[in-house]
Amino acid sequence: MLLIDNQTVAKILDIKGCMEALEIGYRDLIKERAVYRGRYDLFVPNDDPKLMYRWGTMEGASRSFETFAIRMKSDMLEWPEGKTVEKYCIEPGTFCGVVMVFSTRNGEPLAIINDGIIQHMRVGGCAGLGAKYLSREDSSVVGIYGAGGMARTYLLAFNQVRKIREVKVYSPTKQNRESYANEMAERLGIKVLPVERPEEAARGCDIVATCTDSIQVVVNDPDWIEPGMHLTCVKANEWNPDIVKSADLVIKMGRPTLNLDVGQMRIGGEAAVVAGNAEEIKRIANPKVDIFSAEFPLLTDIMSGKLKGRTDAEQVTFFVNSGTQGLQFASTAGYVVREAKRRGLGQQIPTDWFLQDIRD
Known part of the structure; x- marks a missing residue:
């Protein structure tokens, strides 16, 4: 069994490989060879009224x-001034998220992977698929809101x-925004301009x-x-719903958890x-604002x-980048494990640690 940290993932998973893996996963879904469960979050109030614990999972094959693969994350959340959501594990600046990967051939536990790089890459990769199928082929100018990993x-x-x-x-x-502009201009060899007004x-x-941590509408006009x-978007609340409704074509990555059981609610879509x-x-x-809960045709x-x-070149298209997260982790993590084995990367740990002789 492999323990694969973010540094190793970064050696393996570039955006081209990530998008190829995602497209394989979605072709599987089309052919009824893939499955996923929608994201599900569990919140526990903290003694400190400013804090809230969140456990989140999503899985697919x-x-x-x-x-x-199942992705699990453990976060402490707070909402400074009600404008953004901030998170950490144990202390600010550290985070806890892992992807556990299992073989569907024999049930073998294959890997435990830090989720940081995979998380950013699989969300960005899906946005890329949205642009591949919906944007004009001559698209050459990009506007980005946010300057973080996404x-x-x-x-x-x-x-x-x-x-x-x-x-x-x-x-x-x-x-x-200036740091982002300098980094991405050098990385891609293109002009990246920081702008002062949204x-x-x-x-x-x-x-x-929109690639932000805002809990408010980012593009409103x-x-x-x-x-x-x-x-396109990262979060459910970043666009004025009137903009989404007025788009000529709105397409969603996948379906969320549609039917809520007793006691469940939607938080952040x-x-x-x-x-x-x-x-x-x-x-x-x-x-x-929550555009994720609405029904749209799927990619x-x-x-x-x-x-x-x-x-039509004049059409405005909107890609709702939400849903099927579990399949995305199964595809990208499956690709990472396969490549790690091929290249001899990752830290070997005993598979026996995760096996037992007591039937559950």
């Missing part, structure tokens, strides 16, 4: 990779499927992506949207339960030819 992988993915020549990035923190990151762009744009009373639940800064419908994608 791909027959092409012969893997089942903003980086989104741009890598867009650059993989379209010939990007210019990027405009907006973050409310001047240092963050509307500048949208106007004149072919692809516009419909006047910023121009014919032919392709729009995802199914959740809370081990708390009504007053404690009010501590959670649940965004008022697999376009990939399979069931539906047409963009049919």
Whole structure:
């Protein structure tokens, strides 16, 4: 069995390999050779009223990779001033998330993987698939809101499927947007401009992506949207719902947990339960906007030819990058494990540690 840390994942998983793995997983889904369970979160109030514990899981399987994977994360959450969500494990700056991978051939535990790199890459990779099937083929100018890990992988993915020549990035923190611009310009060899006003990151762009930790609407003004744009998101609350409704074509990555059981609710667009009373639940800064819960046609419908994608250069398309997360981890982690074995990477640990002679 392998223990694979983020440094090893970074050696294996580039955006090209990530997107290829994701597309294999979704082709499996189309052919009824893959399965997933929607993301599910469990919240526990803390003695400190500013904090909330969250346990999150998502799982899936791909027959092409012969893997089942479950991603698990353990977070302490807080919402400074009700504007963003901040998280950590034990102390600020450290995080806990792992992907456990099992063989669907014989049930063998194959690997435990730190989820940091895979998480950013699989979300960005899906945004890239959205751009591949929905954006204009001549798209060359990208607008990015946010300057963190997701903003980086989104741009890598867009650059993989379209010939990007210019990027405009907006973050409310001047240092963050300038650092992002310098790093990504050097990394991709293209012009990346930090902009001072949010509307500048949208106007004149072919692809516009929100990649933020905001719990408020980020792009609110419909006047910023121009014919032919392709729009996408990271979170359920980043776009004014009127912009989404007015798009000519809205496509979703996959279905979320649709039917909530007794006691469940949606928090940030995802199914959740809370081990708390009504007053404690009010501590959670649940965004008022949630585009993830709406029903839209799926990207697999376009990939399979069931539906047409963009049919006009003037159409505004919107890609809701949510759903099927468990399959994404099965595909990308399956790819990482396969490559780690082939290249002799990762730390070997005894498989016997995870086996027992007591039938459960």
